[in-house]
Amino acid sequence: MAVNFPSIDPAQLHPVAGVALGYAEANIRKPNRKDVLVISLDEGATVAGVFTSNRFCAAPVTVCREHLAKVREGGKGIRALVVNTGNANAGTGESGLAHARETCTELARLAGIAPEQVLPFSTGVILEPLPIDRLKAGLPAALECRAAAHWFEAAQAIMTTDTLPKAASRQVTIDGHTVTLTGISKGAGMIKPNMATMLGFLAFDAAVAQDVLDALVKDVADRSFNCITIDGDTSTNDSFMLIATGKSSLPAVTSTNTPAYAALREAVVALAQTLAQLIVRDGEGATKFMTVQVEGGANEGECRQIAYAIGHSPLVKTAFYASDPNLGRILAAIGYAGIADLDVAKIELYLGDVHVATKGGRHPAYREEDGQRVMKESEITIRVQLGRGSAQATIWTCDLSHDYVSINADYRS
Amino acid sequence: MAVNFPSIDPAQLHPVAGVALGYAEANIRKPNRKDVLVISLDEGATVAGVFTSNRFCAAPVTVCREHLAKVREGGKGIRALVVNTGNANAGTGESGLAHARETCTELARLAGIAPEQVLPFSTGVILEPLPIDRLKAGLPAALECRAAAHWFEAAQAIMTTDTLPKAASRQVTIDGHTVTLTGISKGAGMIKPNMATMLGFLAFDAAVAQDVLDALVKDVADRSFNCITIDGDTSTNDSFMLIATGKSSLPAVTSTNTPAYAALREAVVALAQTLAQLIVRDGEGATKFMTVQVEGGANEGECRQIAYAIGHSPLVKTAFYASDPNLGRILAAIGYAGIADLDVAKIELYLGDVHVATKGGRHPAYREEDGQRVMKESEITIRVQLGRGSAQATIWTCDLSHDYVSINADYRS
Structure with missing residues (x-):
């Protein structure tokens, strides 16, 4: 079902000096699948994150x-x-917190580091x-x-109901x-209804100061993972x-x-956008990949607001699924944004x-067959x-198909 | 498909003194269906409205x-x-405005009144x-x-893709x-994808001053039509x-x-809630009627915001369709409201x-079979x-089923 999902060659995923990745089949929910990933970092790495x-x-x-x-x-x-x-x-109260800490303590014990040097992540029910x-x-x-070459296996190990592992790599x-x-x-390829989390991990070997990396991660997230939507449901675990491992000679x-910084930012944004778009391409039941571009706004915020109103509208999304150029629905979404x-x-x-549409009404030269021609594309x-x-803003989303309902209405057992 | 939709007996719809209703088959979009309604009011009636x-x-x-x-x-x-x-x-620019005015002018000419004494309404593509x-x-x-007894026919004449006419009546x-x-x-029973408008007309024979009626209509709308959601898409025509015809001896x-006023308000709110809930019961593809009640808020606004986050979540709605007690999705919706x-x-x-759930986590005594028992109800x-x-707020909504997608993805032709 994935929409123009590129084939990923594990050999094209460059190791990043200072990062090693190991996985296990721990039987967390189901047997015989990689369900635990450990990413270990050499001393000197800098880490920053944004969360749900x-x-x-x-x-x-x-x-x-x-x-x-x-x-x-x-x-x-x-x-x-x-x-x-x-x-x-998530939704597990005090005992959940204790479990998250216990995970760190145990990994720290095994690896000979301190518990606060471990970051835990969970995704699932x-x-x-x-x-x-x-x-x-x-x-x-x-x-x-653990091995530096295990990026593809790492991508597999964090899949829940994704249909394909998602990874990308580049050198600049x-x-x-x-x-x-x-x-x-x-994320978002939720074959089972209960796994809605988006996770992204991006490593590079340049050295970056903590405060610069903190700024970079927010900036990058706003231009990549914060620009995608499948169904508007923000997970508890995103x-x-x-x-930044600091192993490069830069x-x-x-x-x-x-x-x-500008060059590094450009490379990180591009890679993060690819990783974010892979999530949409593997979106639940997706048959179309849609870019919503809103321009000429007074500020970026209002452009995003309108882009998301369009990207979240079930009526817009079902129309695209059907290749039905019922484009008044887009105007309606703009109007209620x-x-x-x-x-x-x-x-x-x-x-x-x-x-x-021009000046808020149908363009005189617009013909429905032209609209439908575009809507039939993927x-x-x-x-x-x-x-x-x-100001302008761009988001990426997918259509709403029968398979979305099937996937999410399937009983979990 | 409608959920516990009450059977409506045309004879139980009381005429309201001062109101006459007439309809026609005008072939606006399709032949052989009532598609024009005229509601005429005796002199002295007061009218107030809320709009999209x-x-x-x-x-x-x-x-x-x-x-x-x-x-x-x-x-x-x-x-x-x-x-x-x-x-x-809608989305028809200057010529659309001219058409709406022309409708009023023509009806005024035929009825011997002034164009500004006519209110026009449209619903469709x-x-x-x-x-x-x-x-x-x-x-x-x-x-x-036109006849005072034509309320049922009037309900039929404003249907687009509703599966059932919606009307209610009471005397107090x-x-x-x-x-x-x-x-x-x-509204909302949009068999065809392009007709999303909610319309409601409620007449009574009490006399009410214009400013009081203006206040009443806002108040009533906030407790009835503004408390329902099918898919979150706010129409251009709502x-x-x-x-208030003023014919009663009150x-x-x-x-x-x-x-x-308090007694009248209570009666109007109750009737408007019935009319609003009929829309949800006939919601596109609906198989469940859901009441979302949020209590203990700092103000009504935040209660509504959370109720709508739950009521709009595709993940929540598909879980209810499937009777799958995947209730973490409700917590997630509360969290991102x-x-x-x-x-x-x-x-x-x-x-x-x-x-x-209690204190934000699973209740110790909660068993999934209990959740599922409730979810199987309609x-x-x-x-x-x-x-x-x-503070508290209540909204009414329905589930998201395969039929919702079918209905909205059907090509219009």
């Missing part, structure tokens, strides 16, 4: 925030990340207790098989130095992590105001290269011009 | 607002409402020109067949005087009108601060009589306690 805005954030998210705060207060650096699938450890004993029992095997030259970047992501990036002083008489709407761009300013 | 918040509001909504404003500035009272189905006259000549040609027949005694209330509504209600300082450790969640109450205050 859901108030019901999962226990591991709380622990990640605590441990990253300790680093910023001068504590020891992060040395390991541990991910389990099959259980989100909400509201069920984490099977902590099985998770702990899986850690030695995951540590044992900055100031004459080679920088290698590789990342993995998961996490996106940047890891001098450390200590300011956001340098050409090296919540921009109180929007002047609809200035709205221009394009579908691919077809000019559908990659579609919806472009809206607001005529209010120069 | 969609910035892409339809041309007739703009004209309604203008004509109601003229009444408030001391102009002549409203004497007729005219509704067409099959075309929304967005972004297509209104077939104004066919609409005008249908008006004489609609005027000709206020201060010893009988007051008769009858209303009709349409309108809810209250008509002395005129000129203040919101009287026992008579946008209440920044929500303390999830205070959240209590009930499904019917089953206590699912009428389900989700109750959330926030533990932040004493």
